[in-house]
Amino acid sequence: MDNIAQLKSFPRPYRTTLTTKELIKSGAAPARYSKNIGIGFATPDAAKTGTYVDKKCPWTSNVSIRGKILKGIVISTKMTRTIVVRRNYLHFVSKYRRFEKRHSNISVHLSPAMDVTDGDIVTIGECRPLSKTVRFNVIKVQKNHVFGNPRKIFKLF
Amino acid sequence: KTMGISRDRRHKRRATGGRMPIHKGKRKFESGRPASNTKLGAARVRTVRCMGGNTKKRALRLDSGSFALSSEGFCATARITNVVYNAVSNELVRTNTLTKGCIVQIDPSGLKTFFSKKYGLMVKSQELVDTEFKCSAEQKAKHLLARETRVTCPVFEGLFLQNKVFARVSSRPGQTGTCDGYVLEGKELSFYIKKMTERKK
Numbered sequence A: 001m002d003n004i005a006q007l008k009s010f011p012r013p014y015r016t017t018l019t020t021k022e023l024i025k026s027g028a029a030p031a032r033y034s035k036n037i038g039i040g041f042a043t044p045d046a047a048k049t050g051t052y053v054d055k056k057c058p059w060t061s062n063v064s065i066r067g068k069i070l071k072g073i074v075i076s077t078k079m080t081r082t083i084v085v086r087r088n089y090l091h092f093v094s095k096y097r098r099f100e101k102r103h104s105n106i107s108v109h110l111s112p113a114m115d116v117t118d119g120d121i122v123t124i125g126e127c128r129p130l131s132k133t134v135r136f137n138v139i140k141v142q143k144n145h146v147f148g149n150p151r152k153i154f155k156l157f
Numbered sequence B: 001k002t003m004g005i006s007r008d009r010r011h012k013r014r015a016t017g018g019r020m021p022i023h024k025g026k027r028k029f030e031s032g033r034p035a036s037n038t039k040l041g042a043a044r045v046r047t048v049r050c051m052g053g054n055t056k057k058r059a060l061r062l063d064s065g066s067f068a069l070s071s072e073g074f075c076a077t078a079r080i081t082n083v084v085y086n087a088v089s090n091e092l093v094r095t096n097t098l099t100k101g102c103i104v105q106i107d108p109s110g111l112k113t114f115f116s117k118k119y120g121l122m123v124k125s126q127e128l129v130d131t132e133f134k135c136s137a138e139q140k141a142k143h144l145l146a147r148e149t150r151v152t153c154p155v156f157e158g159l160f161l162q163n164k165v166f167a168r169v170s171s172r173p174g175q176t177g178t179c180d181g182y183v184l185e186g187k188e189l190s191f192y193i194k195k196m197t198e199r200k201k
Helices: A021-026 A043-047 B090-094 B109-118 B137-148 B154-160 B186-200
Strands: A069-079 A083-092 A098-109 A121-126 A134-143 B037-040 B044-050 B055-062 B064-069 B072-084 B103-106 B121-124 B127-130 B165-169 B181-183
Touching: A083 A121, A083 B044, A098 A121, B037 B072, B044 B181, B064 B109, B072 B090, B072 B109, B072 B165, B072 B186, B103 B186, B109 B121, B154 B186, B165 B186
Parallel strands: A098 A134, B037 B055, B064 B181
Antiparallel strands: A069 A083, A069 A121, A083 A098, A121 A134, B044 B055, B064 B072, B072 B103, B103 B165, B121 B127, B165 B181
């Protein structure tokens, strides 16, 4: 969450009027907009009570979660508001009638409402393209579920 | 076929950094057009025939737009004086280019008329005083009643008394042919004033 002064454009929250007469008078913060993404996923408290503005957050913007719901292990949280999730799977080689381990990395948008570190197991939901490679959004976190280097762990979901 | 601007993904590299094999030519539905670079001036709007027979209005020059003061629920056409800030580049500010999201200074006369009609107040020597226009006793009573419930953002009022009104453009002049927006108030106004003063330094 950067300092507002460092931003070039004022961060306007989705679906909230910032200057109504009541708000100007009281000087209070406007009522925060947050929605339920559905499919049985809980809205985090930080989304309902926080002060961040994220136009790609599934709870506080017009991004809708629809389509695939996947699970993976977090391997990198170095990008601003986006993480890399590793999904492992087995590929069947018909000649040898055996399986081989494969993985794919997905770039996933991480809302400031979620607290995620490397090694967490994360549920991600499909949404519309948010950037060149991001089509998923983090909707649930299971913290500290993976021991050791998350890039070396093979775990199927 | 030579086509200039295209909006395809085939020219970009993959996420892994590898090149994409270009196995087909540019398609018409992927084409783009040059930016409108709408400037301030006497209105000049061209109609463009787009994909599917739809039209877009490309504003090449604009001088006014519909600006809303959201706290009062008032909206009126106002002349745009100049472009004051653009998050994208200072070049656009220098050349007075109108884009979505740029901050402009607008002519305050529309808002002044609104204030005098609703509250019976006018701006004189940086203060709000009773209008010099004649109003009936009934109108005066309405004005006094309205003044009791008047809530104006202090930052906005401070600048309004100096005949300065800033607004943010929220329409896309190159797409709709209009330069409409909303008057800045409150925290947003303070934010952009800071940006403008920083730029002056």
